Amino acid sequence: MRALNDKVRKDAALLSEAVAGLDDPAAITSRLRAFLKLENQRLKMAHRSGAAGRQTAAARSLVVDEVVKCAFESASWPGDGGEFLDGARAGCSLVAVGGYGRAELAPFSDLDLVFLHTGRRSDQTKMLAERVLRLLWDAGLTVGHSFRTARECTAAARDDLHFRTALLCARPLAGSGALAECLFDSLERERRKGSEEFLSALREERDARYARFGASVCLQEPNVKESAGGLRDLHTALWAAQARYGPQTLDGLRARGVVSESEHKGAVRAYDFLWRVRHAAHFLAGRKADRLALDLQPRLAEEFGYKPSRGQMASERFMRDYYRHARSLNLFAQSLFARAAERTPARPRWFARPQRARQAEAFEIVDGRLRACGDARAFEREPSLLFDAFAVAQAACVPFEDSLRDAVRNSLGVVGRDFRASSEHAAAFLRILRRRGRVGFALRQMHEAGFLARYLPEFGRISLLIQHDLYHHYTVDEHTLKAVEALDAVEERRVSPVADLRAAFGEVRDPALVYLSVLMHDIGKGGGRGHIARGMKIAERVCRRLRLDEDETALVVLMVEQHVAMARLALRRDLNEPRVAEDFAARVRTLDGLNTLLLLTYADLSGVGPGVWSEWKGALLWELYRKTRVLLTGVEAAADGGRDGRVRFSERVAEALAGEVPPSEVERHLALLPERYARVNGPEEAARHLRLVGSLEGNVSAFHWRASGADSTELTVCARDRHRLFADIAGTLASRGVEILGAEINTREDGVAIDVLLLRDAATRHAVEEHKRAGVEKALMSALAGAVEVAATVERWRRESAPRRRRARGGGAARLRELPGVVCDNEASPAATVVEIHAADEPGLAYKIASALAALRLDIVCAKIATEKSDALDVFYVTDEGGSKLSDAAAREVEKGVKAALAGVGETVGRGA
16 A cells, blocks of 8 residues: 555646646646546456555545645645735645545545635635635535634534534644644644533534434444444543543554453454445445445445355345444444543442342442452353343443453353253243343343354344345344334333233233343244244254243244234234234133234334334234233123124114114115124214215215324225226325325225225325325316326326436335245135235335226225335235126136236336335
């Protein structure tokens, strides 16, 4: 790299000679562009030859330095008055700040500059700055800048954390050295005044950054700069350390003894790897690209020479190394920040429990962190102390001090076959799993110390394993830990609403079995397809090792086998079909199994990623749970079936409509509808529907809106039935930016359709706001009256919104599965054929599917519509024109027809309806 830097300086000298005396901005810009193009190619070659990441970043900074200096020296050609700006240049200092100030730039990074001036002759100085910026912009660089005096910089830094941290790395480039020194002296005086407020602001900024870019290292598509474990983590820790200790760099902190030699080496290794990844992402994308998108990861893996191995794709192996380095950097940054923020050590607070006096002798809590009292080899002499350490941390809810975590890591050699086979250690592990509300805290401590993967090698095989399924946001191990933490939140009442879940949690026989089920549910991943069958075998082996009895083992294995069943049934099947709950009860077998699977399903959905769990999903799960519980406990629901049940239902509807509708009309209404209508709707809903039917006289359609939790809105549409009715409703909603979550469709024998739709605003993913409803109604009325061509409306909306959708998805993720998939099931429902459709999500997809079904002359009885990230999982209950299930031959034709209609799904990815 030294040879490369020497070439850069040699070429820069030639550049300076070439532009000397030029007063034509276009000619200067041309020279600067040529220089940047040449040096960029050299940097790319050096990177691909294996140059260290930090060295490449420094070399890029050197290249830009020479361009900036040349622009500064060349920008003093005569102004409008014929005057050279040499005087302005002497009274100005050009200072690099932020990442450019650290002399670390990626190929397409922005550069931040401060034009520092004395305050005198500011007009000329400003003209000089404008010329410099114009030259740099025209040369193709992206520049952020400010124009201030030293006093203004200091004042601005007090109020603007971003500017203050940028100034911490300030570096003079050109112009007055004395002026730059004045700024640096002022900043040093500010640093010495105190750091508590600054450190607090840094914490808030870090939390805000995590909220925006991801607080987990193991994101599926991490931002190499801003996510947890990214480059910014180290920058933040170094700013904190500089405020406390003075040195700005890792080398300086090592020299001061603030970080150890091993810490220094580990941080440099991780930081360098992340820089190499960032350089490669920029070069491959040909632009600034800090988010490691799914479609970029295979190209990065190829760039770094990774090959498929042991059932893992090359991209999975590459990302596993990325996560390992990112986690290492994140842990180091956390530790360094914590040390910088420490106050004067307080007297130790001893943590003791009378029944375990040995723990009190081994550990103490100082400044909110657990510390070992003995020497670093205590765990090797007495391995059971490892579990004691995690138990104490869990009970007191305090993290390990860095020295304790290092001691655990250095002692992992004792965690071998004999340690894992110990009944004492198995009992200690299960005790940790029984402490409801704090299990996730303890398991994460174990994972970060490397102990969890050592004690459960099966878990180690899914650690840092990315999931290329367009659904999970995290690696398998991180998803599992987040699922455990979601279960903790139920017990600790940290999420709402979870009252019903907490009641179920209170009924389980042994909470350790629930937590173990969550820990094991994805344990079979990492070995290719068939992870559930593989996971069942692994879970059984782990349960045996933990000394669980036959019934306990059977429960955990059953949970692994069925861990996706409850969500699939609740979200994809008509829960008013009695067979759904009956079949599900046969799967879970006992009330304990039902309670455990409900909790596992909630935890699994919550651990997938932000926003995946929602109130409407919770309502569907709870409905399935309630109906299954009745079957398992033998407590019969109030009998509403049969003739007597229908009579009572009719009477209750008539009571609700007393004085509005005669009882004879109520009876007629119910007689014109299928038997399932009374199971699906309560008396109040039926009364509301009758009011809508009455308002149809003289109108094409009638509507009723109702809130359905924070995340969805219920819309009832009453209209005269006709071919393509539901398709036109779906298309109109799509064109208004409203998505359908579910649909209950009923048609009276006299041709009156009553469609109840569960809706959500596609942009906000929340309930449809009241001020938007009138516009939706107006559009629906026009469509149902035949005043507009719905297909043309949808196509126009799709064209107009396409650019916005492409920007929102940032280029889109690679398709990792063959889509669409269409399957017809004639066994799931006694009265209808179930058409299950798995397709790439796109605006107006429900409309496209409904149109395809209408073209096949099918009637839609019920619809279950769900979207998981970029995939749509939609289920339609259909009958033929005579109201019967389809024959097997007709079902096969439907599969072909719908798949053919969807196979042409374009490149648009998003969601309309």
